[in-house]
Amino acid sequence: MTATTSLFDPARFEAALEDALTASASLSPRLFAAMRHALLAPGKRLRPQLVFAAGALSQAPVEALTPFAVAVELIHTYSLIHDDLPAMDDDALRRGRPTVHVAFDEATAILAGDALQALAFETLAITPELTLEQRMRLVGLLAHAAGAGGMVGGQALDIEAERFPSTAAPESDALTALEQLHRGKTGALIEAAVIGGALCGPKVKRTLLETLAPLAAQLGLAFQIVDDLLDATSDAATLGKTPGKDARQGKQTFVTLLGERVARERLRTLQRQIDAAIATLGRDAAPLATVARQVIERDR
Amino acid sequence: MTATTSLFDPARFEAALEDALTASASLSPRLFAAMRHALLAPGKRLRPQLVFAAGALSQAPVEALTPFAVAVELIHTYSLIHDDLPAMDDDALRRGRPTVHVAFDEATAILAGDALQALAFETLAITPELTLEQRMRLVGLLAHAAGAGGMVGGQALDIEAERFPSTAAPESDALTALEQLHRGKTGALIEAAVIGGALCGPKVKRTLLETLAPLAAQLGLAFQIVDDLLDATSDAATLGKTPGKDARQGKQTFVTLLGERVARERLRTLQRQIDAAIATLGRDAAPLATVARQVIERDR
Numbered sequence: 001m002t003a004t005t006s007l008f009d010p011a012r013f014e015a016a017l018e019d020a021l022t023a024s025a026s027l028s029p030r031l032f033a034a035m036r037h038a039l040l041a042p043g044k045r046l047r048p049q050l051v052f053a054a055g056a057l058s059q060a061p062v063e064a065l066t067p068f069a070v071a072v073e074l075i076h077t078y079s080l081i082h083d084d085l086p087a088m089d090d091d092a093l094r095r096g097r098p099t100v101h102v103a104f105d106e107a108t109a110i111l112a113g114d115a116l117q118a119l120a121f122e123t124l125a126i127t128p129e130l131t132l133e134q135r136m137r138l139v140g141l142l143a144h145a146a147g148a149g150g151m152v153g154g155q156a157l158d159i160e161a162e163r164f165p166s167t168a169a170p171e172s173d174a175l176t177a178l179e180q181l182h183r184g185k186t187g188a189l190i191e192a193a194v195i196g197g198a199l200c201g202p203k204v205k206r207t208l209l210e211t212l213a214p215l216a217a218q219l220g221l222a223f224q225i226v227d228d229l230l231d232a233t234s235d236a237a238t239l240g241k242t243p244g245k246d247a248r249q250g251k252q253t254f255v256t257l258l259g260e261r262v263a264r265e266r267l268r269t270l271q272r273q274i275d276a277a278i279a280t281l282g283r284d285a286a287p288l289a290t291v292a293r294q295v296i297e298r299d300r
Numbered sequence: 301m302t303a304t305t306s307l308f309d310p311a312r313f314e315a316a317l318e319d320a321l322t323a324s325a326s327l328s329p330r331l332f333a334a335m336r337h338a339l340l341a342p343g344k345r346l347r348p349q350l351v352f353a354a355g356a357l358s359q360a361p362v363e364a365l366t367p368f369a370v371a372v373e374l375i376h377t378y379s380l381i382h383d384d385l386p387a388m389d390d391d392a393l394r395r396g397r398p399t400v401h402v403a404f405d406e407a408t409a410i411l412a413g414d415a416l417q418a419l420a421f422e423t424l425a426i427t428p429e430l431t432l433e434q435r436m437r438l439v440g441l442l443a444h445a446a447g448a449g450g451m452v453g454g455q456a457l458d459i460e461a462e463r464f465p466s467t468a469a470p471e472s473d474a475l476t477a478l479e480q481l482h483r484g485k486t487g488a489l490i491e492a493a494v495i496g497g498a499l500c501g502p503k504v505k506r507t508l509l510e511t512l513a514p515l516a517a518q519l520g521l522a523f524q525i526v527d528d529l530l531d532a533t534s535d536a537a538t539l540g541k542t543p544g545k546d547a548r549q550g551k552q553t554f555v556t557l558l559g560e561r562v563a564r565e566r567l568r569t570l571q572r573q574i575d576a577a578i579a580t581l582g583r584d585a586a587p588l589a590t591v592a593r594q595v596i597e598r599d600r
Contacts, residue, residue: 027453027484030460035448082414087406106387107459110410111452114382114417118447121421125440132432139439140425147418148335152411153327159407160330184327 006287007062008052013045013069020070024119034104034112035119039077041095042240046223046295047072047189051197053287057208058201065200067127068138071120072193075146078116079189081109083155089245096240117146130200138196145192154184162251178252179221186227187220194219208281215277222270223295225263228253230300232260239300271296306587307362308352313345313369320370324419334404334412335419339377341395342540346523346595347372347489351497353587357508358501365500367427368438371420372493375446378416379489381409383455389545396540417446430500438496445492454484462551478552479521486527487520494519508581515577522570523595525563528553530600532560539600571596 017039026032048069055065084091084099085106092102101109124130124139144150158181194216198204230239231246232255246253254263274292278285317339326332348369355365384391384399385406392402401409424430424439444450458481494516498504530539531546532555546553554563574592578585 024448026448026456027450027480028448028456028460031448031453031456078414082410085407085410087410105463107385108456110382110385110387111456111459114378114413114446115448115452117414117417118443118452121439122443122447125436125443132436136425136432136435139421143418143422143425146414147422148324148326148328148331148415150327152415152418153331156326156328156331156408156411159411160328163405180327 006049006052006290007056007065008045008049008069008287009062010045013048013066014040016066016070017073020067020074020119020123023123024115026115030104030108031111031115034100034108035116037097037103038081038094038100038112039074039116041097043073043077043095044294044298044300045073046291046298047076047193049291049294050190050193050219050288051200053291054194054197054212055200056287057212057281057284058198058204059284060197060200060202061129063129064134065197067123067129068142068196068200069193071124071138071142072189072196074116074120074123075142075151076189078113078120079146079151079155081113081116085109088155088159089249091242091245093236093241120146134199137199141192141196141199145188150184150188150192151186152184154181154186154188157181158185158251162249165250174252174257178254178257182221182224183217186224187217190220190223191216211277211280215274218270218274218277219292219295222267222274222292225254225267225270226296226298228255229260229263229267230298231255234299267296306349306352306590307356307365308345308349308369308587309362310345313348313366314340316366316370317373320367320374320419320423323423324415326415330404330408331411331415334400334408335416337397337403338381338394338400338412339374339416341397343373343377343395344598344600345373346591346598347376347493349591349594350490350493350519350588351500353591354494354497354512355500356587357512357581357584358498358504359584360497360500360502361429363429364434365497367423367429368442368496368500369493371424371438371442372489372496374416374420374423375442375451376489378413378420379446379451379455381413381416385409388455388459389549391542391545393536393541420446434499437499441492441496441499445488450484450488450492451486452484454481454486454488457481458485458551462549465550474552474557478554478557482521482524483517486524487517490520490523491516511577511580515574518570518574518577519592519595522567522574522592525554525567525570526596526598528555529560529563529567530598531555534599567596 051069052065081100083089084094085101092099100112124135194212231243234243236243278289351369352365381400383389384394385401391399400412424435494512531543534543536543578589
């Protein structure tokens with residue numbers, strides 16, 4: 001297989017998720033069922049695909065990429081369960097299925113998220129396919145991206161912006177504040193997927209990481225702008241989750257702040273920057289180009 | 301300092317907790333305040349003390365024990381925040397302070413718990429005081445203890461026993477089921493504290509771990525029986541949390557199942573077993589003997 005083809009195999013990846021889940025040895029069958037309900041729902045697996053695409057740039061073998069991609073998807077899935085809770089975004093539909101607190105109950109949803117987070121780090125810690133040093137860097141990278149300085153911190157800012165609008169930034173700074181919020185909420189994990197994927201390779205050049213870091217940040221921002229556009233313009237059947245939620249909750253998004261036209265312009269600019277960066281990476285970047293296109297052109 | 305004195309220094313440990321929290325670089329000041337509210341409330345720090353006491357048995361230096369003890373306390377604190385949520389035990393008082401969802405709000409409480417869990421693994425991953433192999437074993441040990449096969453799994457069983465009593469075990473198996481539940485809910489983290497503390501040493505004998513494993517399990521069980529006795533017989537001012545909750549929620553506990561007299565007998569038996577095991581460990585076990593006594597004789 002040449003590096004121009006992604007090593008990501010959807011069926012094998014689903015099996016790897018299932019294996020990781022089984023390894024959790026849940027004491028409670030109900031908790032296990034809730035974790036499974038969320039994790040094995042039909043997801044796009046964008047972040048795992050990014051892990052594999054970035055891994056192609058450092059010649060990382062599929063065996064080394066899989067546990068990290070699984071860990072990233074475990075973190076992402078736990079965050080969806082918690083974000084959907086009644087105390088947070090209060091959503092009933094996710095990945096085309098009832099959310100965990102609807103299909104089970106709120107306590108089980110909180111615990112299923114908690115257990116998936118722990119499982120992400122356990123999966124990384126015990127994998128023999130990565131060196132000790134790789135595992136350690138990946139645990140640190142993923143934990144930081146998932147925590148108060150990344151994903152959870154961004155989600156907290158999102159909730160606060162909605163509930164305490166009086167503390168929000170003045171209009172002129174609103175765009176900067178929104179970018180900061182999403183750099184944490186969705187960007188941090190996307191960036192960790194890209195950087196971490198590259199770190200799974202046997203030898204990682206510093207120049208590669210220096211190209212990937214801004215590229216991953218641009219990709220994370222593009223992802224969020226697409227999300228906001230879809231929320232404003234799509235329907236539940238296509239999305240697999242409830243659309244129009246941002247407007248109803250009075251949330252500031254790139255669409256409410258910039259308008260649809262300017263948001264699309266911003267997206268096109270990001271796309272040009274991403275394409276330019278990818279072009280410098282040679283033919284090993286073909287899988288990354290494919291996933292980047294998928295991030296931007298997706299309809300759900 | 302001889303090994304008969306514990307290396308655990310309460311003031312230095314509180315400072316280490318504060319340092320770890322600051323390192324989380326929270327994007328949201330409100331989230332940071334909620335994490336701090338829970339983490340720096342006056343706690344007994346029993347699990348960190350166990351880490352240090354077990355570490356004395358493998359000549360672990362204080363610099364190596366601190367990051368692991370911090371990680372254990374971060375996990376414990378996050379679990380308290382989530383257990384107290386309205387959807388779980390719905391408690392308003394913890395460590396003598398309003399619980400996080402009361403002092404802040406429910407969304408912030410969920411996120412503060414989530415961020416503290418991530419921070420535990422980040423803290424362990426980046427500490428230079430432990431070898432790569434030690435860090436990796438500790439991440440795996442702690443993640444497993446915290447997850448569906450340990451603490452979260454036990455909490456799920458606890459919630460289920462309360463809400464779906466019809467699915468509970470028949471009377472004859474009720475004690476076994478209760479022990480299993482608590483082996484996860486409180487035992488797993490106590491066991492991880494003891495085993496992990498020993499693993500922080502430069503050279504860890506297999507025979508030491510073989511003695512510590514059953515001892516730690518007995519200590520975890522003793523801890524829970526004391527907890528149940530205190531809930532049945534103490535007051536809020538002494539406990540720093542709401543007493544009498546188990547009875548009101550119709551929970552099965554060692555007291556409701558065995559009666560107070562038999563529960564106390566069971567506790568004395570465990571204490572004798574623990575003392576006997578500790579006696580085989582020589583004078584380096586003096587700190588462990590002290591903490592074990594504290595676990596059993598505490599009044600909160």
